[in-house]
Amino acid sequence: MPELQRTPYRFSTAEYEQRLKKTRASMERQGLDLLVVTDPSNMAWLTGYDGWSFYVHQCVIIGPTGAPVWFGRGQDAQGALRTVWMGEDHIIGYPDHYVQSMDRHPMDYLCAQLTDRGWSRGTVGVEMDNYYYSAKAHERLVAGLPEARLTDAAGLVNWQRAVKTPKELEYMRKAARIVERMHRRIADKVEVGMRKCDLVAEIYDSGLRYDEWSGHGGDYPAIVPLLPSGPDAAAPHLTWDDQPMKKDEGTFFEIAGCYQRYHVPLSRTIFLGTPPQEMLDAEKAVLEGMEAGLEAARAGNTCEDIANAFFRVLDRHGIVKDNRTGYPIGLSYPPDWGERTMSLRRGDLTELKPGMTFHFMTGLWMENFGYETTESIVITEAEPELFCNIPRRMLVKQ
């Protein structure tokens, strides 16, 4: 058998060990003996595991000692072998007849494995509201670990991910170069009559292809490109169709560059024709509000401070926005590129720390149009670092 081709690890073992240490410290504070991690982003952050296998049950176990244990479908253990930093003895594959079966559940198999390891007692943290931890998985785990007490540890690992390491920031800066290329391509190609699906093909092309200057290609973002036009842009999460772009409509482009699973989202708006005054007014308010928000985005302030600074300007312009105005970003898998911890909104008093990264999501979805121009930022002691350098103003093409 040829030597196993392992993917070069994305991070040093020292960095993974540091992540594990932080996670264990948080487990200790919450009185957890064991942690069952089902969120694919958390799994990847702890172990390096990378694969499109989250449509079947899988998890990472943090036991009382030692390296994390990867648990998943037998055939995906091959993918784990190639991507995780732990040894083969920390990889458990379950047999295929547990997959999408009405009679057997992968969590039953996990419970037997935990019992074998003497890990079936004490307080077990589970991610009650993270992705891919179904009500059924929880039910089977509760039934299979009668001597354990299961408790909600949703967000525990997510919070450890908030402050980025230099290597993580390096990956995000590469993702930033990618999303800049994507926006430049859109600006270059979009025109009246172009079919939206063709524009999406251009977006994927610019987000994926190897760039000789930067020396890397792109990965798949956790969300597909969103680019609704005209009144449809009032609905922020519609995906594309194959109809032609129309004259006198605005379109916002909510996209992200992705490198080694690290995301940098950036939105811009393009108008084909002459934008109505209400859109120009909205833009003026947003651009001014962004300056105020960015001014407040520094270590020592809180999440709410950014939101309040932004909303205060919008209020002054008579615009009511009741959504949150941003969220932390970094390592992600579908269906979301947010970290789901803090939110830039009123009432979130989380203190900003250097190395935290946010998508300052200043989009407006009005009754008849949508307008998005956003920035992805790194918090520092002074003014925030902007990941991207793309003009914020709406591009108007005749």
Place this chain on the structure above:
Amino acid sequence: MPELQRTPYRFSTAEYEQRLKKTRASMERQGLDLLVVTDPSNMAWLTGYDGWSFYVHQCVIIGPTGAPVWFGRGQDAQGALRTVWMGEDHIIGYPDHYVQSMDRHPMDYLCAQLTDRGWSRGTVGVEMDNYYYSAKAHERLVAGLPEARLTDAAGLVNWQRAVKTPKELEYMRKAARIVERMHRRIADKVEVGMRKCDLVAEIYDSGLRYDEWSGHGGDYPAIVPLLPSGPDAAAPHLTWDDQPMKKDEGTFFEIAGCYQRYHVPLSRTIFLGTPPQEMLDAEKAVLEGMEAGLEAARAGNTCEDIANAFFRVLDRHGIVKDNRTGYPIGLSYPPDWGERTMSLRRGDLTELKPGMTFHFMTGLWMENFGYETTESIVITEAEPELFCNIPRRMLVKQ
């Protein structure tokens, strides 16, 4: 306010009403008064709802009478208005401060709404193991509906989707044309030294762009292209990197065409150089096994019959495959394009019916290589209809 631009409905109201009727009949058989549907594919099948919003809590409610009720984030109600067949009074949006909050859960809001409608008693079916129904969502629903009895209805709607209507088959045939184009493009472009990310850009391009002859463009498949090479192809769910394609390696391409959210997956294998004998032997066994499997794939037979016919040939060639060898396909959202009901595997005695559609997934993941050539099929009274017309043999390029 301009008239709302509604997306043309993908199906007639009569077809949606028929789906609702089938679902209610199944609810009745299972003694359900209410059904809470969280699987995005099931939500779309029942209502037409289409949007990338499944990263927040949302669902469709089938009450005792009347049309389905869509429930989701306030800003996504705009997307619901544009895509569902029901009227505005059947759309409930929850306020944004329920989104990813530690203190409030969207299911709390839902419970209040159900109570207002007098739907908070009786037996309530929930999709315990479907996607996006988290353990927390279940916990909140149980707590918020103290007079109701919650019971597992996972798969209830999925099963109604098994036999496709003529309109659904029409969409799938369009998806088939797309995946054919994708494979032709791959065959045309792949060569030693080409970077994998660039090949993925070609795959997206061919899967998305408007085709003047067919008169349509493509939608995003529920899974990204999978194209592992050489020994990495032993791991079926690794995604791409930005490294060059190597000489004397095989690569399988597991991809799907997607049209109006309907999928037709198709896999093929390409070898750059001279394939080793063991791969040629494996191919011989698979091609022969596929013929046997397709022979067994007809109305009146069972899922197991297809698998047994295929495995029998593999056994004779000394190849052990312990995975299932196919699954039903159709309408899907990430993270999976399978319907998660039947499986083509030993022990599945589901009777095949005309109009059922399967991905006959005859991939082999051996210790040092992977080989995939598959077909997507429609069951008929006689031999199955093959969705695609692409040679099954491995393409060998020097």
